Amino acid sequence: MKAFMNHLAFEFGTGVRNKNLLLMNYLFPLGFYLLMGFIMPAINQPFRETLIPAMVVFAILSAAMLGIPDPLVNARENGIFRSYKINGVPALSILVIPVITTTLHLLIISFIITMSAPLLFAVTYPVNLSGFILTFIAMAMASCGTAVLIGVVASSSRMTVLWSQLIFVPSMLLGGVMIPYSMLPGAAGKISQILPATHAMNAFRGLAMGLQADFSAWGSIIILVLTGIFGFGLALFLFSWDSRNTRRRGPAWLAFLVLLPSIAGMFFLG
Amino acid sequence: MATAIVTVKDFRKQYGSFTAVDGISFEIHEGEIFGLLGPNGAGKTSTLECLEGLRKPDGGSLQIAGLNPAAESQKLRNLIGVQLQAAGLPESITPREAMRLFCSYHNVAPRYDLLERLGISEKSQTQFYELSAGQQRRLVLALAVAHDPKVLFLDEPTAGLDVASRVELHSLMEELQAKGTTILLATHDMAEAEDMSDRVAILLKGKLAAIGTPMQITATGAGLTRISVRTECDSLLHPVITFPSVQHFKVEEQYIIYFSQNVGATLADIMASINLHKDTIIDLRVERPSLEDRFLEITSRGGVR
Numbered sequence: 001m002k003a004f005m006n007h008l009a010f011e012f013g014t015g016v017r018n019k020n021l022l023l024m025n026y027l028f029p030l031g032f033y034l035l036m037g038f039i040m041p042a043i044n045q046p047f048r049e050t051l052i053p054a055m056v057v058f059a060i061l062s063a064a065m066l067g068i069p070d071p072l073v074n075a076r077e078n079g080i081f082r083s084y085k086i087n088g089v090p091a092l093s094i095l096v097i098p099v100i101t102t103t104l105h106l107l108i109i110s111f112i113i114t115m116s117a118p119l120l121f122a123v124t125y126p127v128n129l130s131g132f133i134l135t136f137i138a139m140a141m142a143s144c145g146t147a148v149l150i151g152v153v154a155s156s157s158r159m160t161v162l163w164s165q166l167i168f169v170p171s172m173l174l175g176g177v178m179i180p181y182s183m184l185p186g187a188a189g190k191i192s193q194i195l196p197a198t199h200a201m202n203a204f205r206g207l208a209m210g211l212q213a214d215f216s217a218w219g220s221i222i223i224l225v226l227t228g229i230f231g232f233g234l235a236l237f238l239f240s241w242d243s244r245n246t247r248r249r250g251p252a253w254l255a256f257l258v259l260l261p262s263i264a265g266m267f268f269l270g
Numbered sequence: 271m272a273t274a275i276v277t278v279k280d281f282r283k284q285y286g287s288f289t290a291v292d293g294i295s296f297e298i299h300e301g302e303i304f305g306l307l308g309p310n311g312a313g314k315t316s317t318l319e320c321l322e323g324l325r326k327p328d329g330g331s332l333q334i335a336g337l338n339p340a341a342e343s344q345k346l347r348n349l350i351g352v353q354l355q356a357a358g359l360p361e362s363i364t365p366r367e368a369m370r371l372f373c374s375y376h377n378v379a380p381r382y383d384l385l386e387r388l389g390i391s392e393k394s395q396t397q398f399y400e401l402s403a404g405q406q407r408r409l410v411l412a413l414a415v416a417h418d419p420k421v422l423f424l425d426e427p428t429a430g431l432d433v434a435s436r437v438e439l440h441s442l443m444e445e446l447q448a449k450g451t452t453i454l455l456a457t458h459d460m461a462e463a464e465d466m467s468d469r470v471a472i473l474l475k476g477k478l479a480a481i482g483t484p485m486q487i488t489a490t491g492a493g494l495t496r497i498s499v500r501t502e503c504d505s506l507l508h509p510v511i512t513f514p515s516v517q518h519f520k521v522e523e524q525y526i527i528y529f530s531q532n533v534g535a536t537l538a539d540i541m542a543s544i545n546l547h548k549d550t551i552i553d554l555r556v557e558r559p560s561l562e563d564r565f566l567e568i569t570s571r572g573g574v575r
Binding site for chain 1: 322323324343344347348350352354356357358359360361362363367370371372374375376377397410413
């Protein structure tokens with residue numbers, strides 16, 4: 001346990017010390033939040049009601065999707081996993097520690113956003129704090145689980161960028177962060193249900209912001225939690241100590257199973 | 271009789287159709303410094319990685335202190351220390367953090383004294399990527415020995431080290447050996463292997479080409495002893511004098527250099543000739559074939575005769 005805590009403390013510090021992680025965990029989300037806060041409420045009044053959840057979802061996507069996979073791939077390629085294995089660091093620690101530290105950084109940045117937004121931009125404060133925290137945890141689980149899985153199966157740093165952007169960019173466009181779900185055409189809205197961001201925004205609306213959810217908010221929470229469990233479980237199963245990532249317990253395509261909860265949701269949710 | 275702490279028996283390792291190691295067997299005794307030599311692609315890394323539990327062998331058996339590295343790698347962790355050739359540490363970790371982290375996984379108190387000993391205490395708060403290559407290697411070495419392993423694997427430990435660090439490393443190795451640590455030293459530095467190793471094994475194309483003490487290995491070769499002589503009146507040079515026991519010779523500056531297998535006879539002939547010409551020796555050097563000469567001899571002909 002002491003070793004795990006030491007490792008956790010080191011990785012948490014890395015999230016601030018490492019310039020790339022500092023950017024993805026804090027600077028990028030804060031910069032985007034300030035930009036959106038100044039512009040969007042002025043040109044789009046209803047955005048005041050969802051600025052806080054939208055920026056929290058953006059922060060989670062930035063820290064998880066853009067911050068977790070690349071360091072994992074680099075660590076594997078540079079023989080750090082081998083060095084860890086030789087010194088008795090378990091695979092579980094290698095995968096769970098980035099999830100915990102990223103979530104801790106996300107708690108800090110989300111706290112800053114949630115506390116400052118009503119003062120800076122006169123936007124709506126969450127009406128149900130426990131619903132807000134629950135949705136935050138579910139979205140962090142889904143995003144971190146998926147991000148760890150990308151880091152485990154991606155063959156190189158370039159591939160992590162590709163896979164991460166395949167989630168990040170559609171999430172920004174279709175996930176309810178910039179454009180509400182209700183404004184999307186039918187097919188686009190349905191397709192967007194494959195994205196964790198869509199479910200997070202839906203759950204925030206229904207469970208935290210006192211707004212009408214576009215479909216079952218609790219269904220969204222279940223999908224987010226299941227995505228996180230699937231993502232992390234698959235990452236643990238497909239993890240390889242090998243620096244060339246050639247020896248796994250299963251083929252890389254198994255990683256697509258992480259989409260199962262959201263695909264099921266497309267059929268069962270409204 | 272010395273106890274074997276590392277046993278390699280009919281060990282084979284394949285990558286697809288390529289056989290990296292082809293049925294080698296040897297033992298390493300407790301407290302021994304054992305040099306593992308071979309050109310690139312000889313199978314050294316595969317052997318080391320299987321012994322360290324990083325890869326699984328495709329045939330034969332490996333044991334370290336009675337443990338099978340492939341099946342009991344968790345139990346093995348506290349028994350072995352490994353200095354990998356590639357540093358393998360997060361770029362933002364500091365030496366102090368690395369020492370605390372790795373020692374906690376080995377369940378021992380951090381050995382910050384080793385950072386001092388290996389000359390990196392001043393850099394203990396510097397991030398890993400900001401350390402020089404030599405400092406990085408010394409840190410990895412400090413981490414490898416911090417938990418007092420029974421068997422220490424050193425892969426090219428002196429690569430990138432300056433002379434002072436090299437001397438310090440060798441002194442640390444001797445100290446560890448005196449405490450009973452067994453050291454498996456994989457190196458391309460023949461002088462280091464010859465100086466430090468009690469025994470060496472030379473791998474070639476996945477097979478064991480030679481094994482024994484450095485003295486035994488150099489003695490079994492066809493290598494010629496080099497006898498360099500310089501005299502007051504150059505009586506051996508003008509005209510050049512050679513002897514029946516000499517295989518060949520060359521002249522360098524004012525030295526005549528004889529290459530001979532029969533050192534005694536050649537020395538006797540040299541002395542007789544000098545006395546006959548009433549000359550005087552200024553410098554006389556006898557150099558037996560080095561491990562490097564023998565290694566080159568083995569590798570150039572592709573195996574053991």
